[in-house]
Amino acid sequence: MEQVNPTRMELIKKNAQIKMAEQGRDLLRQKMDALIREFFQIAESFSQSRTELEATADAAQYALLMAEAVDDSIALRSASFATRKGLSLEIRGKNIMGVPVPVIEKKSVSKTVLERGYGIVGTSGRIDEAAEKFEAEVDILLDLAEKETAMRRLGSEIQMSRRRVNALEQVLIPDLKKQARYIRITIEEREREDLFRLKKVKKILERKKKLSTR
Numbered sequence: 001m002e003q004v005n006p007t008r009m010e011l012i013k014k015n016a017q018i019k020m021a022e023q024g025r026d027l028l029r030q031k032m033d034a035l036i037r038e039f040f041q042i043a044e045s046f047s048q049s050r051t052e053l054e055a056t057a058d059a060a061q062y063a064l065l066m067a068e069a070v071d072d073s074i075a076l077r078s079a080s081f082a083t084r085k086g087l088s089l090e091i092r093g094k095n096i097m098g099v100p101v102p103v104i105e106k107k108s109v110s111k112t113v114l115e116r117g118y119g120i121v122g123t124s125g126r127i128d129e130a131a132e133k134f135e136a137e138v139d140i141l142l143d144l145a146e147k148e149t150a151m152r153r154l155g156s157e158i159q160m161s162r163r164r165v166n167a168l169e170q171v172l173i174p175d176l177k178k179q180a181r182y183i184r185i186t187i188e189e190r191e192r193e194d195l196f197r198l199k200k201v202k203k204i205l206e207r208k209k210k211l212s213t214r
Contacts, residue, residue, distance in 0.1 A: 004179050006186035014180040018173060025168040032161040034097050039154045046147040053140045060133030067126040089142070099157045101150040104142055
């Protein structure tokens, strides 16, 4: 145990530290509970998006296979090169219980036939459908990336908060309580000793008084 000065002032100080540590533990628990609720809300949405991605990816692959099987390979290749454009993203942040998480600001990847850059003449609806499905897949992937990053950061903060709660609950608070108990016991023993000495002195004085009155 840490060496402590067994005085009433030190006992008041230790009791104040215990109260502060317990308040900190309770606040961390509340924060952790709120983060866990937020984490599972995002996780549920993430799971739904994953299911949607699998269905969209299958549909996109099927549309591409149909286009490759029926349409002219040169037209298909030309259309794919024509649509190679950069994706404009803006990432900003928001706070969830003090945890910074990214928000991807983007325009939908999905485009009209004219916006894709390839000519309408020489391409079929099958190529358009394949392009549309893959654009939808990219949209979902970006949404998943945002949610996964948020989950990782929330998960990290939850673990950190849990470690802090455990440190307060299992180490700091018990140690402070042991110190306070030691101080209290020492003060009580000292007071009993002082009371015993006072009684002894009182008896001596009374005995002397009786002898002096004889």
